[in-house]
Amino acid sequence: MPWFTTDSPSRVINVALLGNGTVGKEVAQCITERHEELRARSGVAVQLAGVAVGEPSRHPEVPRSLLTTDPYSLATRADVDVVIEAMGGLDPAYPVVSSALESGRPVVTANKELVASYWSQLHKSAAAGHSDFRYEAAVAGAIPLVTPLRQSLSGDRISNFTGILNGTCNYILTAMDIHDQPFDAALQEAIDLGYAEADYARDVKGIDTADKAAILASLSFDTVVDRAAINCEGITNVSITDIRSARDRGHVIKLIASCQRPTHDDDNVPLEIDVRPTAIPRSHPLATVSGATNGIEIEAALAGNLLLCGPGAGGQPTASAILGDLFTVIRNTYA
Ligand SMILES: NC(=O)c1ccc[n+]([C@@H]2O[C@H](COP(=O)([O-])OP(=O)(O)OC[C@H]3O[C@@H](n4cnc5c(N)ncnc54)[C@H](OP(=O)(O)O)[C@@H]3O)[C@@H](O)[C@H]2O)c1
Incomplete structure (x- = not known):
């Protein structure tokens, strides 16, 4: 049974995707190509609000209107409901993720370096913003751990x-x-x-x-x-x-x-x-x-x-863990 009533129009959840590399591409593809299946199962319509990348010309498959090189502005945009971080590294990932959490947005990340390096700070940011913070994809790819x-x-x-x-x-x-x-x-x-x-x-x-x-x-x-x-x-x-x-x-x-x-x-x-x-x-x-x-x-x-x-490891197994976390935070935050 879907988590939202289906007799009303589906609630739209806007996702900010930070990174469109090996992992991000698979996540984007699932969200766009399996949109209807995911909506039927969850009762929410998940859509990409924007995709942050380093160099837009490397991402011709993403509509130009969605691309940005400014992950911070995208992650804290008023219409964004959930942030998925798949850029890797600590900068700008740390300031972007902590700001998103503090501003009340749930964050899903695959970035183990980030989670391991800033464990306390990120959990404090999540507590301060009453935000769900999930990182299943950061450890052992698709294995639920x-x-x-x-x-x-x-x-x-x-x-x-x-x-x-x-x-x-x-x-x-x-x-x-x-x-x-x-x-x-x-x-x-x-x-x-x-x-x-x-x-x-x-x-x-x-x-x-x-x-x-x-x-x-x-x-x-x-x-x-x-x-x-x-x-x-x-x-x-x-x-x-x-x-x-x-x-x-x-x-x-x-x-x-x-x-x-x-x-x-x-x-x-x-x-x-x-x-x-x-x-x-x-x-x-x-x-x-x-x-x-x-x-x-x-x-x-x-x-x-x-x-x-x-x-x-690999794009698809990691995307599986990210999508699991995505639907968990949607259920916890918006259902
Ligand atoms: N690959 C795996 O199998 C795997 C498995 C588990 C977890 N992870 C984790 O998932 C994360 C992503 O890994 P990946 O393999 O997908 O990396 P990747 O292929 O190098 O992709 C990184 C993406 O982030 C973008 N990016 C980098 N710096 C940016 C910035 N300052 N602003 C905006 N966008 C930026 C890049 O844009 P451009 O393409 O334009 O440069 C690229 O699209 C990492 O934390 C990694 O540890 C990866």
Whole structure:
């Protein structure tokens, strides 16, 4: 049943889309091409109020009247109901997102760097503006992870998580393991397939994984993680020799993020978040997580061991998470 009565004309929800790259393009396409289906299901008519980009000439498929190079003005425009941020980076993303939240607009973002770096500030901005703030797409692409941690597992007590959180790194390590491919060739393939960040150094140096681990740790252990304090080692030093020697021992190398609840509930004991290439036995559940797939094992007191797997990168999987958040904020704010 739709959330709005269907005997009256559908309420129109104006969406400001910030960014029209790998992720933004898929979101724009779903909103425009599946408009009627989404309206029938939700009872609201979602439409693009504007699309902010860096260089308009790169976006001929978007009507010129919708394009702007000023994300701040678009996000805070009076007729905008919801903001979707898919630009990446911190500037202008941080001032734009915080202003939108403070002005009462719900924001959905895919930007893990932003969420991990400004966790407290953005949650304060959302509280100040009574705005819904959602970032399911920022961690592990299409895998529902943020919402389960915020809602389904909120009454449980998580003791630890171990995860493969970067599709690019996992794609590269899998190609090195299965096809004996050199690092550079595997990286190029990951870039060509749209898995890599615009700045792929963030992927291969483990920075992107550490951002996601910080978000997961904050949600899992109800704390604010100091992102700058996380030590991370990426996969740039993993050689084909390392891969082969792990294989000979029945192991596979994965970029693993892990975090454990401190044994004492003492605020002065910092969480230890570890991001590093790790050789795990082939029998480990995460060993079978291959290619751009992400996987995470969560251990909780009541639920036991949970394993969540799925596409962790790419335009469409990320758009799936964004659209889920979009309809959640519409339901929470406007239904
Ligand atoms: N790609 C993935 O698989 C994936 C998965 C999960 C999360 N994410 C996150 O999603 C976000 C977007 O990633 P992406 O891969 O879609 O990036 P992208 O392909 O580089 O697209 C970025 C978009 O933002 C626009 N942009 C950049 N700076 C801008 C500015 N100052 N003002 C207005 N527009 C600006 C760019 O415009 P121009 O094209 O005109 O330069 C482009 O359309 C990032 O935070 C990323 O971490 C990506």
